[in-house]
Amino acid sequence: MKSVSRFVLALMAGTMMGSAAYAQEAPIRIALMTDLAGPTADYGGQGGMEAIKMAVEDIGGSINGRPVEIAFIDHQNKPDIAVTKAREAYDNGTDMIINLSNSAAALGVMEIAKAKNKVVIVTGAGSSKITGDACSPNTVHFAFNAYSLSNAPVEALTRAGDDDWFLIVSDFAYGLSVEGAVTGAVDQAGGKVVGTVKHPAFMATDFSSYALQAISSGAKVIGLSNSSSDTTNSIRALKEFGLGDDQKMVAFTLLINEIHGLGIDQASGLVYATAFYWDRTEATREWSKRFYERVGKMPNMVNAGDYSGTLHYLRAVEAAGTSDADKVLEKMHEMPVNDMFAENGRVREDGMMVHDMYLVQVKTPEESKYPWDYLNVLETIPAEKAFVPLEQSECPLVAKD
Template identity: 40%
Template structure:
């Protein structure tokens, strides 16, 4: 009887010891994104499903503590995102936030998370400003960024002899970043930019911007926007017959966008992506699990939420704590290889450098099944497409 009592006490002590390394005896992850607006198709509920798949794969617990998931709609507004983040950190005891399909919302939450000693892992907040003067040691820009996207697509077009570009740009942080980074690549590789038209975010009627781009006679009309803005711009370019004379190149396009546009209008377009569901056996196996839940294939943003969540949990397990600084230090030690990210290394400034894919949209006759939309033209090595560390980032100055 006495031995049984001692054993029970020891078991209780060991359980307490495991939980003692997890704040509040629970690891809580928050998906903060657009659930109702222009980016809900590329992130939205699909990102919530992706995070749940990562938690289920991990077994629902880490260091003996349960893993919980919450989510909310930031409406693509930085002030809404900031208010939600404060509530999450102070009242809900959220340990990590992910997704952010607008860089402005990610930047707003990053600062609060730093103050509260919490981790931020943007999966779809892509502006390189996240790696600039406001970078911090508790943020990991997980899936990709605007420079890597531009380096893949713009460089491929210049190599094919498309030397002149005209930008149609969303007039906010993300669009400016994509335009700036693509311009740097174009100029470096011997191309030139003939002009820019900036449209409100979100947009609607792109006719005036597209007609200006058409009159420039640029080889390429580069779309520095995303989501419904990209979809509508491509559809309207087809209606005006622009695509028969000039290349319309989305510098960021998700598979959900191609699904909406259709292969007839999208065929032949080049784009760069961090993830494609039909790349190899690992990506196909995970994507089919996602499809069972979502009834559609994942975007790279949604897949990035899965990868960020899974590797965050792996880092907690390895570090034996959910303390933000320790978890981030562990993530920087790891090589990230999963169904989504290949050959990934997290830099001190928060950039996850990894291999990217250069893709071409298939012709309708080339597609063998639903969501079979791309030909993989090349695997782009991370060190070739990711930007060098930004000297404006305080971490890079130390």
């Protein structure tokens, strides 16, 4: 019996040692889950793929002797598909999922990550609920949210006397989140929203009636509380039907490649906030030119966020010495984010990675001197002003006095 017991103990010890060795040698698995070819592919797609690859390459392809493996998952802008594929990915060993363009998809995947104690980094969706009342200890929100994209343009224009607003709103989770943030910001700045009109998300192709309602309202500012093709279609319709000489357009979610697609003459004068502009510093230019060589276009703020979020996660894995979600998330909250995307960024209690934002205006064709020279940076909005103050957060993870 003693020999049998010794054999069992030896077998158990060997199994434990083998498991530990496997854990050290097993790949670190990350997945970009996004719209790979649909209406919001600019928020993921090829740009997201290459940004993730660049981050893995820049950290050397492995962490603490463990190779990093990448998967690309198309959620097709359908929250149910996103949830199903996230569950499958996590069950099959994925440690972290990133991007999640489409706020409804992001909110669904956040629940799966929490239930399975895995990491999710949201870079492609902006609902304020992500770090608000739906916040999760397993989620980090990079790049932007509805508040950071709406507060700066509203404050700056209202301060200049443009205090009457009309909103064209996409009737889905993110568009409604932006509408709420804009309405609150306008009210706080002393302005007023004189009217709104809602359209179905990514289904409307004729924006003429929405544009005509906005123009005829007489509002000094027409705000576009939508994204992707809905925003560019809104801009085209407003230009076609003739904005008044004293009317301005503000887009609350716009990417530089959408300006490229519109043409600078169509987008000229448009004001918006962004987390990243490729031509802002030497560091942004150096990284962006590398990106351009791979993709054939300059990166937008989501591409840059995908790179930065992946790099921050992998550095946290390295610092923690493990891919255990709790320990990695602890390091992600502890470690600052310093790269071409953010300077001294930090992950707060609510999961928001706060960083400077930039208020920009699209140049005139005459001002643009070389390809992709599209933006004037009007203001730098410091992190503490760019995001909702922590004491006002609705996230239950935030300690209340």
